[in-house]
Amino acid sequence: MTDIVHVPLAGREYDIHVGPGLLRRAGALVGPLLSRPRVAIVTDDRVAGLHLKSLRQGLEAAGISSTCLTLPAGEATKSWPYFERTVDWLLTERIERRDVVVALGGGVIGDLAGFAASVLRRGVRFVQVPTSLLAQVDSSVGGKTGINAARGKNLIGAFHQPSLVLADTDVLSTLPQRDFLAGYGEVVKYGLLGDEEFFQWLEANASSMLAGDEAVRIAAVKRSVEMKAEIVARDETEQGDRALLNLGHTFCHALEAATGYSSRLLHGEGVAIGCALAFDLSARLGLCAREEPSRVRAHLAGMGMKVDLADIGGDLPDAEGLLRLMAQDKKVIDGRLRFVLARGIGRAFVAEDVAPDAVRAVLRDALAARG
Numbered sequence: 091m092t093d094i095v096h097v098p099l100a101g102r103e104y105d106i107h108v109g110p111g112l113l114r115r116a117g118a119l120v121g122p123l124l125s126r127p128r129v130a131i132v133t134d135d136r137v138a139g140l141h142l143k144s145l146r147q148g149l150e151a152a153g154i155s156s157t158c159l160t161l162p163a164g165e166a167t168k169s170w171p172y173f174e175r176t177v178d179w180l181l182t183e184r185i186e187r188r189d190v191v192v193a194l195g196g197g198v199i200g201d202l203a204g205f206a207a208s209v210l211r212r213g214v215r216f217v218q219v220p221t222s223l224l225a226q227v228d229s230s231v232g233g234k235t236g237i238n239a240a241r242g243k244n245l246i247g248a249f250h251q252p253s254l255v256l257a258d259t260d261v262l263s264t265l266p267q268r269d270f271l272a273g274y275g276e277v278v279k280y281g282l283l284g285d286e287e288f289f290q291w292l293e294a295n296a297s298s299m300l301a302g303d304e305a306v307r308i309a310a311v312k313r314s315v316e317m318k319a320e321i322v323a324r325d326e327t328e329q330g331d332r333a334l335l336n337l338g339h340t341f342c343h344a345l346e347a348a349t350g351y352s353s354r355l356l357h358g359e360g361v362a363i364g365c366a367l368a369f370d371l372s373a374r375l376g377l378c379a380r381e382e383p384s385r386v387r388a389h390l391a392g393m394g395m396k397v398d399l400a401d402i403g404g405d406l407p408d409a410e411g412l413l414r415l416m417a418q419d420k421k422v423i424d425g426r427l428r429f430v431l432a433r434g435i436g437r438a439f440v441a442e443d444v445a446p447d448a449v450r451a452v453l454r455d456a457l458a459a460r461g
């Protein structure tokens with residue numbers, strides 16, 4: 091019961107497999123890409139304990155040997171020192187131009203290993219084996235790779251498309267509930283940005299996805315990657331439509347910076363709150379009905395997710411402070427605030443030059459509701 095979503099980028103096309111048991115079948119799926127039966131796996135110490143053995147067995151079943159680098163789990167690994175270590179390890183392991191690097195992990199490992207593959211010998215191919223819901227529906231697809239800089243997240247990197255993505259839905263059952271829900275923030279984003287019918291389906295089915303319903307999980311991951319694949323095929327390097335994938339992210343990045351990129355707020359939690367605020371801003375600007383932000387919040391709250399600034403523990407800057415953090419976002423062009431706004435659920439668009447006063451007012455209201 092595996093679904094395949096194709097990413098039709100001319101010369102760089104690839105398949106995303108979605109379904110159970112893919113780690114076990116990794117050898118059969120990766121094998122056709124190889125010029126010799128050996129791969130280099132990059133993973134982290136949390137994922138390694140859970141899934142490395144299955145992946146290696148899956149590769150060995152097709153006669154593929156593997157060598158593995160296990161890095162510490164966590165965002166701090168997405169940095170120059172671990173990037174250097176990864177590239178150096180790949181060279182030590184004599185990974186050649188025609189070899190394949192396998193990224194086994196969440197967004198941190200996928201971004202780091204993908205970036206290392208993009209520069210190694212001027213570019214070797216890599217396979218994404220995403221193990222978090224967030225990585226399955228977002229970061230493993232579309233070729234954004236990179237590391238964080240002292241000046242901000244994801245400021246160093248390259249577009250380097252994977253050659254294959256194996257989204258094994260079995261691995262989702264090992265995720266802590268908080269991580270699962272954070273990844274769900276990105277799933278719901280797809281419905282909100284471009285597919286009201288999918289959002290409606292999520293309203294009806296997402297709680298069984300949380301409870302472990304496999305068919306619902308597969309369907310949700312599949313629809314998410316289909317939407318991502320369509321958008322990436324239209325606009326690989328984010329000159330236009332790809333920015334729609336940043337719905338909720340301008341608010342989210344400011345909140346992540348305000349909370350020090352700590353466990354106070356996971357990225358997907360910030361995306362969910364950011365989506366609710368983007369709908370608040372859209373309603374305030376008269377772009378969508380006043381009921382829309384409430385509908386978004388009702389669904390997120392029903393899933394047991396963070397939906398408001400009140401759900402973030404500890405101090406937050408005032409509206410002015412949050413606006414300043416937004417002004418440092420990558421998506422600010424010539425000092426103008428650029429947001430993804432919506433004319434309704436499923437009808438997002440990129441708005442240039444949004445009036446700071448409207449954003450300030452949304453933030454003030456949201457902060458006031460914290461009490």
Ligand code: GLY
Pocket residue numbers: 228229231232234332335336
């Ligand atoms: N995560 C947003 C993108 O891939 O463009």
